[in-house]
Amino acid sequence: MPSPSHSLLYRVTLPMLSALALAGCGGDDDDPATPSVATAEQACSTLSGRTLAAATVTAAATVAASGPAPVYCRVAATIAPQLNLELRLPQQWNGKLYYGGGGGYNGAIPDLSGNNLTALQQGYATVNSDSGHSGNLLSAAFALNDTYAANLFGSLSIPTVTSSAKEMLQAAYGKGPDRSYFEGCSNGGREALMAAERNPNLFDGIISRAPAYNWVGFMGQFNRTAKALAAPGGQFNAAKLALLAKSVRDACDANDGITDGVVSNPQACSFDPAVLRCAAGADTGDTCLSDAQLAVVSSWTSPASWAGGTYTNPGWALSGNEDDLGAWPVWVTGGGNVQGALQYLFQDTTVKNYLARDPSQDSLTYTWDADLNALYGMAALNDATNTDLRPFKNSNAKLILWHGGNDSALSYRATTAFYQGVTTAVGGQANADAFVRYYIAPGVDHCAGGPGADTTDLLTALDAWVTQGAAPGTLTAAKVSNGATQFSRPLCPYPQYPRYTGPANDAAAAALATNYACSVP
Numbered sequence: 001m002p003s004p005s006h007s008l009l010y011r012v013t014l015p016m017l018s019a020l021a022l023a024g025c026g027g028d029d030d031d032p033a034t035p036s037v038a039t040a041e042q043a044c045s046t047l048s049g050r051t052l053a054a055a056t057v058t059a060a061a062t063v064a065a066s067g068p069a070p071v072y073c074r075v076a077a078t079i080a081p082q083l084n085l086e087l088r089l090p091q092q093w094n095g096k097l098y099y100g101g102g103g104g105y106n107g108a109i110p111d112l113s114g115n116n117l118t119a120l121q122q123g124y125a126t127v128n129s130d131s132g133h134s135g136n137l138l139s140a141a142f143a144l145n146d147t148y149a150a151n152l153f154g155s156l157s158i159p160t161v162t163s164s165a166k167e168m169l170q171a172a173y174g175k176g177p178d179r180s181y182f183e184g185c186s187n188g189g190r191e192a193l194m195a196a197e198r199n200p201n202l203f204d205g206i207i208s209r210a211p212a213y214n215w216v217g218f219m220g221q222f223n224r225t226a227k228a229l230a231a232p233g234g235q236f237n238a239a240k241l242a243l244l245a246k247s248v249r250d251a252c253d254a255n256d257g258i259t260d261g262v263v264s265n266p267q268a269c270s271f272d273p274a275v276l277r278c279a280a281g282a283d284t285g286d287t288c289l290s291d292a293q294l295a296v297v298s299s300w301t302s303p304a305s306w307a308g309g310t311y312t313n314p315g316w317a318l319s320g321n322e323d324d325l326g327a328w329p330v331w332v333t334g335g336g337n338v339q340g341a342l343q344y345l346f347q348d349t350t351v352k353n354y355l356a357r358d359p360s361q362d363s364l365t366y367t368w369d370a371d372l373n374a375l376y377g378m379a380a381l382n383d384a385t386n387t388d389l390r391p392f393k394n395s396n397a398k399l400i401l402w403h404g405g406n407d408s409a410l411s412y413r414a415t416t417a418f419y420q421g422v423t424t425a426v427g428g429q430a431n432a433d434a435f436v437r438y439y440i441a442p443g444v445d446h447c448a449g450g451p452g453a454d455t456t457d458l459l460t461a462l463d464a465w466v467t468q469g470a471a472p473g474t475l476t477a478a479k480v481s482n483g484a485t486q487f488s489r490p491l492c493p494y495p496q497y498p499r500y501t502g503p504a505n506d507a508a509a510a511a512l513a514t515n516y517a518c519s520v521p
């Protein structure tokens with residue numbers, strides 16, 4: 001990898017080279033004197049109609065600045081037969097590549113929004129793909145009869161797209177990227193870890209947020225909890241859900257030094273749902289939980305295991321914000337209709353297309369480990385559970401792990417287990433600290449949202465670590481609404497949590513990260 005001084009030199013000389021590029025643009029793609037910088041228009045002109053590293057450019061057009069998005073060259077390309085990507089080349093390139101991961105079962109190229117937009121604004125060339133099939137992110141139908149599509153989704157699309165993106169940057173700018181980063185959340189977080197495990201030299205830095213890395217394990221727990229909800233009397237209405245969440249908050253919110261609606265120190269929370277049991281376990285109204293409903297809570301919080309412990313999921317910690325709209329209503333209970341909940345829908349399409357391999361199979365009557373070979377096959381494709389990241393570490397790459405504390409889709413406990421596994425595999429905490437950081441954001445839903453502070457510029461933190469050796473410590477998280485920060489909190493390195501240290505009964509002080517200290521549970 002080039003030295004930081006190379007990047008600095010590149011940046012300093014950029015205006016001069018831009019002038020040269022404008023003066024000398026003859027439209028000859030193969031001219032050895034191709035300048036090392038290009039305007040968006042020149043980048044598009046250079047790439048139009050080309051095939052580079054098997055990617056055939058199907059469209060290349062300059063997109064005018066609009067709202068928060070700067071001017072850039074948008075390149076659409078296809079790697080035959082069916083892997084589609086979009087590369088965005090900024091006018092003012094910072095010399096680096098940012099690859100944004102997908103979500104769910106993918107099937108579409110992510111929009112220029114969120115972290116992809118932020119990266120483009122910061123001068124990164126950005127790339128996204130559909131991971132090799134077109135479809136609904138809730139559908140695994142692509143995997144039923146198309147082994148190649150299943151392999152692309154599982155792991156192969158990332159190195160394939162990255163190779164093409166790097167070659168296109170080389171052609172457009174006259175130089176490849178000085179640094180390449182990958183960031184993803186949920187399935188994108190799984191893609192991030194898959195790259196770290198199987199392609200340890202591909203990226204200089206990786207951000208894996210709320211990673212869906214133990215595919216067989218968490219899908220199996222989705223199946224188990226869906227069955228508990230579908231059992232007679234198992235469903236939660238809004239009042240029952242609010243009762244559960246408020247009871248957890250009443251017991252545990254203040255354990256972090258402030259009653260702010262968020263349980264930031266869940267390890268100090270020992271709430272027992274059994275105190276909510278209705279008389280004799282029958283459903284006697286909204287002020288208690290029946291035995292069938294307590295069975296749902298038990299499925300939620302207890303570990304799950306299949307194939308003799310080969311595949312596991314650790315269950316979720318009760319957060320006190322289960323009733324947030326982006327938590328249980330969307331992911332677990334479906335607002336009273338379990339078959340509309342995302343956990344149900346994901347496990348259902350997984351049973352139909354990967355395990356039973358029968359689109360008519362009812363997932364609620366399917367035994368998760370009925371076919372061990374089916375589990376092994378899906379794990380080989382999709383599980384990113386190999387914690388031995390020594391090759392990644394030895395390539396001098398860096399990894400940031402992040403997970404929302406109120407994530408009802410995927411449990412942060414699983415990410416904690418991965419982090420602990422990596423720490424052991426690389427030989428202890430000091431070795432882990434050299435290349436991996438793990439943050440839990442209290443009160444934050446799956447990837448974003450929820451009552452907690454969900455916004456942190458992890459990319460800038462990663463870049464400073466990679467390019468300057470400035471290892472990230474405590475970061476700052478903000479709750480942003482309409483572009484304005486509502487409140488902030490420290491984002492603490494695991495296992496610490498933000499403890500309030502400011503004056504009591506002072507709402508202004510409570511809104512400032514400086515009035516919290518990262519503390520060990």
Ligand SMILES: [Ca+2]
Pocket residue numbers: 252253254255256257258259260261262263264
């Ligand atoms: Ca609190």
